[in-house]
Amino acid sequence: MSQHIQLDIAIIGGGIAGLWLINRLQNAGYQCALFEAHALGGDQSVASQGMIHGGIKYTLSGTLTGASEAIADMPAHWQDCLAGCGDVDLRGANVLSDHFYMWSSASVTSKLTTFFASKATRGRVDKVKAQDRPPIFQHRDFKGQLYKLVDIVLDVPSVLQTLASNVEGRVYQLPKQQAHWTKDDQNTCQLTVKTDQGEVNIRARQFIFTAGQGNAELLQQLGESSPEMQIRPLQQVMVKLNQPYGFYGHCLGTDKTPRLTISSHPCSDGSWVWYLGGSLAEKGVDQDPDTLIRQAHRELSNLMPWLDLSDAQWATLPVNRAEPKQQNMIRPDKAFIGQAEHCTNLSVAWPTKLTLAPNLATEALEQLQQRGIQPSDAKTDLSPLDLLPQATVAKSPWDLADFRPFPATGL
Numbered sequence: 001m002s003q004h005i006q007l008d009i010a011i012i013g014g015g016i017a018g019l020w021l022i023n024r025l026q027n028a029g030y031q032c033a034l035f036e037a038h039a040l041g042g043d044q045s046v047a048s049q050g051m052i053h054g055g056i057k058y059t060l061s062g063t064l065t066g067a068s069e070a071i072a073d074m075p076a077h078w079q080d081c082l083a084g085c086g087d088v089d090l091r092g093a094n095v096l097s098d099h100f101y102m103w104s105s106a107s108v109t110s111k112l113t114t115f116f117a118s119k120a121t122r123g124r125v126d127k128v129k130a131q132d133r134p135p136i137f138q139h140r141d142f143k144g145q146l147y148k149l150v151d152i153v154l155d156v157p158s159v160l161q162t163l164a165s166n167v168e169g170r171v172y173q174l175p176k177q178q179a180h181w182t183k184d185d186q187n188t189c190q191l192t193v194k195t196d197q198g199e200v201n202i203r204a205r206q207f208i209f210t211a212g213q214g215n216a217e218l219l220q221q222l223g224e225s226s227p228e229m230q231i232r233p234l235q236q237v238m239v240k241l242n243q244p245y246g247f248y249g250h251c252l253g254t255d256k257t258p259r260l261t262i263s264s265h266p267c268s269d270g271s272w273v274w275y276l277g278g279s280l281a282e283k284g285v286d287q288d289p290d291t292l293i294r295q296a297h298r299e300l301s302n303l304m305p306w307l308d309l310s311d312a313q314w315a316t317l318p319v320n321r322a323e324p325k326q327q328n329m330i331r332p333d334k335a336f337i338g339q340a341e342h343c344t345n346l347s348v349a350w351p352t353k354l355t356l357a358p359n360l361a362t363e364a365l366e367q368l369q370q371r372g373i374q375p376s377d378a379k380t381d382l383s384p385l386d387l388l389p390q391a392t393v394a395k396s397p398w399d400l401a402d403f404r405p406f407p408a409t410g411l
């Protein structure tokens, strides 16, 4: 027998976007639930570098940009949430670092030096004096310049866990094959959950897709083609080093994007991994893993020749960034949420950055207000959904990877 439930808002996809949004919706009094196909944050969020950045990495051309300004307030916003006085309670989340470094291997262009010293970037970037350098840059062979950014780095699995715990009982695991989408002749979509234990028909005043790269397939199931999505692939490198430094920093190169971005993350076996992104990961997309590992080894040996890489263990991770489609595949500056063309109760969202998940939720709430969708007075009985398990947080890529020694040939 089929059961029915009526929600104010049903969210599909439980990465940072969906989980942040359901926190805001619950706080605002909406009757809401989230449905995750696999594990929370499984595609991008747990694979991210966890940087909550204030946009300085988008100013490497020596000027403020739309992207640098759209994101400038975000570290402070997240700090409030971490302290328990923001729009979402993140007190259970772990901070990996309260700063991010930016360094150059030689001297930074004079335009950039002047820019970083200017009023435009005041409070967002500081030059680090030699005596204040972290241990990794105290080596006598370091000749470049070092800056400190206000950006923070979070342990993303702990962020996702905290967000899920705040809305306990509302975050379901719903495998794709048990989710059946239909659209009626009023152009209203609905979701039917079909399991061996029974069927539940879910109606919602608004469905919001926050399924990352899964959004396109979901739209397709409903015969929708917009909002359109773009995929920008990366191949990250993971390296377990036998050295004592956790490190978070961008290396400046000649491009307008960082040459190498390094973040450090705890593994479940007690070890730490250095996670390498930036241009290395963008340009390495089509390389076979061994070639990319050799390239990463070359980069680290050039940029930090004092690092001992002899016992390092290596792995790579191909991963996609999913975003709203832009002209010429450029990186979007802002979070996006837009209405589906032919479904009256469906919108689709991509945060485009972990950092911008709070903006996405604020924008989603504003759109609900504009469309007259207020929290219902009547409480929704969620017990028909007891046939679904609660979703859990995805494992980190470094806990799933097959680490191996440096490839034997090609050095």
Ligand SMILES: Cc1cc2nc3c(=O)[nH]c(=O)nc-3n(C[C@H](O)[C@H](O)[C@H](O)COP(=O)(O)OP(=O)(O)OC[C@H]3O[C@@H](n4cnc5c(N)ncnc54)[C@H](O)[C@@H]3O)c2cc1C
Pocket: 012, 013, 014, 015, 016, 017, 018, 035, 036, 037, 038, 039, 040, 041, 042, 043, 044, 045, 046, 047, 048, 049, 050, 051, 052, 053, 176, 210, 211, 212, 213, 214, 215, 218, 234, 236, 277, 319, 320, 321, 349, 350, 351, 352, 353, 354, 355, 356
């Ligand atoms: C390597 C890498 C590093 C990054 N580093 C940073 C960084 O340091 N700072 C930063 O701000 N941003 C960073 N980003 C960007 C950031 O990670 C993403 O913008 C953000 O995590 C996207 O969140 P999301 O919730 O939209 O998607 P996801 O985290 O991908 O979550 C989508 C969820 O939807 C689920 N799903 C998919 N299909 C379905 C379906 N049919 N039904 C139900 N659920 C479904 C998936 O299982 C997944 O759990 C990085 C991205 C990458 C790839």
